[in-house]
Amino acid sequence: MVTLGCRLNLAESETIRGLIAGAERQTVVVNSCAVTAEAVRQSRRAVRRLRAAHPEARLLVTGCAATIAPGDFTAMPEVDGVVANPAKLDPVAWQARPVVAPASPKQRTRAFVPVQTGCDHACTFCIIPAGRGVSVSLPVAEVLRVVEGHLAAGAREVVLTGVDVTGWGADLPGTPRLGDLVAALLAAFPALHRLRLSSLDGVEIDGLLFELITGEARVMPHVHLSLQAGHDMILKRMKRRHTRAQAVALAQRLRAARPQIAIGADLIAGFPTEDAAMHAAGVAIVEDCWIVHGHVFPYSPRPGTPAARMPQVPPPLVRERAAEVRAAVARTRAAWLESLIGTPREVLAERDGTGHSPEFAPYRLPEGTAPGQIVTLTPIRIREGLLE
Known part of the structure; x- marks a missing residue:
């Protein structure tokens, strides 16, 4: 099993690993990613490596890249079939017996729990909705059941994951918010030592969620924000729903309420139409928000997205700008780590x-x-x- 991309893919791979263990013949899987053109290339390379290592096995590809462009993978001689995202957790898709897979050893320390998939937004750079569809939330009772199983298997930390985690609940009766789910988990499982959240959209952080992040010891002081850019014009062209000032204010509010909080962020460098001043704002937001965990992506056009039709920044300049944003994160991260020396x-x-x-x-x-x-x-x- 080879997994690329997000924590949601990692969580789903644990289920798939259990399913293919019950398959009628030896099966190996690439759980692909489509977030960037490089992620797609890595998925294809993983297919070739896995085939070389397992020449007699049935090789299947799933994940976003395989869902968005299945023909690109079925055309590869190494591939025996494609399982689209909507079917990836169905035992029938893997020709497997419908058994519940036990928690794997990797789950015993930190368990990734998908609570939501899909996305109802339309960021101009993003191809993922084409691979994941509209937002679908796991009901509270089902989340509690899954978490209970992980805790019984010995997990000390649970991480809630999804494509748009802060969008959880919008499709459920009564439209609960993510804060409601977090509160329910904490109340149901007093023995849950650590609860962590994956990437959050700042404009969707509800009041209860903010209170729990900043005031509940069992919610980890680690907030990863989906910022994407540091200049208002680029944010507008991305169709993001926040401004630069709102992002900075949120980071400052979080750290003021709980100084221990470490801020992470997703940032895209070299977005179409980005000029030098816009890029400089993207570099500066690293320090303005004190981002110490940075996922920096050099922009790459995804066919079918609006951003792919915008005037592009030359690829060498995109890579140069991505390196500059990474260097800014490296500076804040080094200072942050230094500040932790001597503190238990x-x-x-x-x-x-x-x-x-x-x-x-x-x-x-x-x-x-x-x-x-x-x-x-x-x-x-x-x-x-x-x-x-």
Whole structure:
């Protein structure tokens, strides 16, 4: 199994892994991503690598890239079939017995729980709605059932994921908000140690959710915002629903209410029509919001999206600008990590000898620390990007 892209894909891959274990013949899967042209190329490379490693297996491709352009993958000689996103969790699609897959060892430390898929918005750069469809929310009772299973398997941290997580509930009776779901989880599971949220759209953070993020110890102080740009004209051309000032104000409100909060953000560099001043605003917003976890994407046109028809920034300049935004994030991140030296933090131990604090700061663990433990560490230095 090879998984590319978002945490929603990661969560779905755990279910698929259990399903193909019950398949009638050995099956290997690439769970593809279409968020950028590079993600599609990586998906195709993963297909070729997986076929070389498993020449006799049935090789299937699923995920957004395979859903948006299935013919591109069925035309590959390495591929035996494509499973579109709407069918990817159906045992029949994998010729598997309809059994409930047990939690895998990877789920015992941190469990990714998809609570929503699809998106009702129309950002001009984004192809994902074509692969995921409209927003569909998992009802509260079903989310509670899934989380209960993960906790029974030993998970210490639960991460709520989706394509537009803050859009959760809009399609459910009574139109609950994400804050309502978080409150229900915390009330239902007093033993849930850590609850983390994946990428949030700032304009959809409801009042209750803000209160829980800033005032509830079990909700991790790590907010990843879907900012995308730092200049109002670019935000308008992207059809984002916030302004630069609103994004900065939200980051400041979060940190004022809970100073420990670490801000992350998705940022696109080199969007069509971006000039030097617009790019400079995109670099500056890193420091203005004090972004210490940055997912920086060099813009790449996705066929069929409005942005692909706009005047394009030359690709070499796009890459140069992406490097400058990444460098800005690296500076704030280095200063942030430095500020954590000498301060004790509870760190969740993972399986590779590292772990993460509530703010998602990375730590190197003392030798012999068992995965799944929550240990208190006071770092004395930073080495190779890890506190230790």
